[in-house]
Amino acid sequence: MGRWRPDARARLQEAALTLYGERGYEKTTVAEIAERAGLTKRTFFRYFADKREVLFWGSELLEQRMVAAIEAAPASTSALGLIGAALDAAAVRFEEVREFAGLRHRIIAASPELRERELIKAMSLTGAVTRALRARGLDDTAAALAAHTGATVMHVAFEQWVDDPSRTPFQQIARDSLAQLREIASTG
Amino acid sequence: MGRWRPDARARLQEAALTLYGERGYEKTTVAEIAERAGLTKRTFFRYFADKREVLFWGSELLEQRMVAAIEAAPASTSALGLIGAALDAAAVRFEEVREFAGLRHRIIAASPELRERELIKAMSLTGAVTRALRARGLDDTAAALAAHTGATVMHVAFEQWVDDPSRTPFQQIARDSLAQLREIASTG
DNA sequence: ATGAGTGATGTCACCTGGTGTCATCACACT
DNA sequence: AGTGTGATGACACCAGGTGACATCACTCAT
Known part of the structure; x- marks a missing residue:
C-alpha cells in the first residue's frame, strides 16, 4: 500500500x-x-x-456522453432522433450507476438545498445539449425546444426507472416516453 | 413615530x-x-x-396572480389561451416592480447561488400553473406541457424586457413570443 | 545513496451564515 | 396602575467553507 x-x-x-x-x-x-x-x-x-x-460528481460525464452521442449521429438524423440518441447515451450511464441511483434520488428529493443543486445541473445539461444541437445545424429556437423536450422526457423516464422493482431498462422507458410525446405533439 | x-x-x-x-x-x-x-x-x-x-420575497404574489388569471378565464379558453392570460397577469406584476427588475436581474445572474434559488422558484411557479391548468380540465400531460411552454416564453420574454432601453411593455413582448411559438408549433 | 522536490494530507485559525434562548421595552388593553 | 404582547436586541453557539503553513512518504536527478 x-x-x-x-x-x-x-x-x-x-x-x-x-x-x-x-x-x-x-x-x-x-x-x-x-x-x-x-x-x-x-x-x-x-x-x-x-x-x-x-452527490453530483460525475454529472459532467453524463453531459459529455450525451453530447458525443449527438455529434456521432448520422447526418440525416432528425431533431427528435438526435434527442433519442442522447437519451440512449444517458441510459448507458444510468445503468452503470443503478446501484446507487435509488438512494441518491431519495436523498436529493428530501432536501430543498439538494433539489436546487439538481435543478442547476439539469439546466447545465440542457444548455450543453442545446449547443450540441445547434452545432448539428438546428436553429436556436429549434435547438432549445428540442433540448428542453429531451430534458422533460429524461426527467419523466428517470422518475419511472429509478425505483422500478422490475428493473425495466432506462432505455426502454425513455424510448416509450419519447414515442408518447411524439404522438401527443403530432396529434395535438 | x-x-x-x-x-x-x-x-x-x-x-x-x-x-x-x-x-x-x-x-x-x-x-x-x-x-x-x-x-x-x-x-x-x-x-x-x-x-x-x-431577493425573492414577493414571488408568491406573482404565482397567485397567474393562478387567479387562469381560474378567471372564460370557460371556452384553450390551453395556450390560458397561458396567455397567465402571462398577462405576470406582465402587470412585472411592470409594478420594473424599477428594481434590472438591478435585481443582474445581481442574480452574477451569482450561481442566486441562480439556483431562482430556478427552484421558477419550478415552483411552473408547478402551480400546472395544477391550475389541471383544475381547468386539462389532462396531466397537456397541463405540464402547457405550463412548461409558458415558463419558456416567460423566461425568453423577461430577458428581452428587463434591460430594454425602449421600455416595451412586457405584455407586448410576451404576446409576440407566444405567437411566434404558436407558429413554430403549428408549422413544425 | 542522497538531497531536493512534489503532492496529498493534516493542523489551525478564521469568517460568516444561520439558530436557539432570553432580555428589553414601548405600546395596548383592562 | 398593572399586565400582556410583539418586535427587536444581545449573546452564545454550531457548521460550512477558506487561507496559510506544516508534514512526510515517495520520486528522481545527480
Missing part, C-alpha cells in the same frame, strides 16, 4: 451517501463524512466544492 | 439590493445589510429565511 489509502474521492462519496441516507443530509456534518472516510474536513473540501457537490 | 421605524422588511430589501449591487452578493454580509437598515443580523433572519430569500 502506498503512502495514503487510494480512492479518497470514492471513499468520501460512499461515506456521504451512507450518512446522508442514514441521518439525512442536513443532520450529517462534513466532519462526520470525512472521519468515516478516514480523512479530514479540509480534505473533503479539496475534492468537492461544497457539501452538496459530493 | 411608533416604537420602531416601520417597514423593516422593505428597508432590509432595499439595503440588500443596494449592497448586492455595489459589492456583489458574496462580498456582502448579512450583518452589513442589517446595519444599513438600522437593524441586527438576528432580525434579518426573522424576516427572511436566508441571505438569498431577500
Whole structure:
C-alpha cells in the first residue's frame, strides 16, 4: 500500500451517501463524512466544492456522453432522433450507476438545498445539449425546444426507472416516453 | 413615530439590493445589510429565511396572480389561451416592480447561488400553473406541457424586457413570443 | 545513496451564515 | 396602575467553507 489509502474521492462519496441516507443530509456534518472516510474536513473540501457537490460528481460525464452521442449521429438524423440518441447515451450511464441511483434520488428529493443543486445541473445539461444541437445545424429556437423536450422526457423516464422493482431498462422507458410525446405533439 | 421605524422588511430589501449591487452578493454580509437598515443580523433572519430569500420575497404574489388569471378565464379558453392570460397577469406584476427588475436581474445572474434559488422558484411557479391548468380540465400531460411552454416564453420574454432601453411593455413582448411559438408549433 | 522536490494530507485559525434562548421595552388593553 | 404582547436586541453557539503553513512518504536527478 502506498503512502495514503487510494480512492479518497470514492471513499468520501460512499461515506456521504451512507450518512446522508442514514441521518439525512442536513443532520450529517462534513466532519462526520470525512472521519468515516478516514480523512479530514479540509480534505473533503479539496475534492468537492461544497457539501452538496459530493452527490453530483460525475454529472459532467453524463453531459459529455450525451453530447458525443449527438455529434456521432448520422447526418440525416432528425431533431427528435438526435434527442433519442442522447437519451440512449444517458441510459448507458444510468445503468452503470443503478446501484446507487435509488438512494441518491431519495436523498436529493428530501432536501430543498439538494433539489436546487439538481435543478442547476439539469439546466447545465440542457444548455450543453442545446449547443450540441445547434452545432448539428438546428436553429436556436429549434435547438432549445428540442433540448428542453429531451430534458422533460429524461426527467419523466428517470422518475419511472429509478425505483422500478422490475428493473425495466432506462432505455426502454425513455424510448416509450419519447414515442408518447411524439404522438401527443403530432396529434395535438 | 411608533416604537420602531416601520417597514423593516422593505428597508432590509432595499439595503440588500443596494449592497448586492455595489459589492456583489458574496462580498456582502448579512450583518452589513442589517446595519444599513438600522437593524441586527438576528432580525434579518426573522424576516427572511436566508441571505438569498431577500431577493425573492414577493414571488408568491406573482404565482397567485397567474393562478387567479387562469381560474378567471372564460370557460371556452384553450390551453395556450390560458397561458396567455397567465402571462398577462405576470406582465402587470412585472411592470409594478420594473424599477428594481434590472438591478435585481443582474445581481442574480452574477451569482450561481442566486441562480439556483431562482430556478427552484421558477419550478415552483411552473408547478402551480400546472395544477391550475389541471383544475381547468386539462389532462396531466397537456397541463405540464402547457405550463412548461409558458415558463419558456416567460423566461425568453423577461430577458428581452428587463434591460430594454425602449421600455416595451412586457405584455407586448410576451404576446409576440407566444405567437411566434404558436407558429413554430403549428408549422413544425 | 542522497538531497531536493512534489503532492496529498493534516493542523489551525478564521469568517460568516444561520439558530436557539432570553432580555428589553414601548405600546395596548383592562 | 398593572399586565400582556410583539418586535427587536444581545449573546452564545454550531457548521460550512477558506487561507496559510506544516508534514512526510515517495520520486528522481545527480
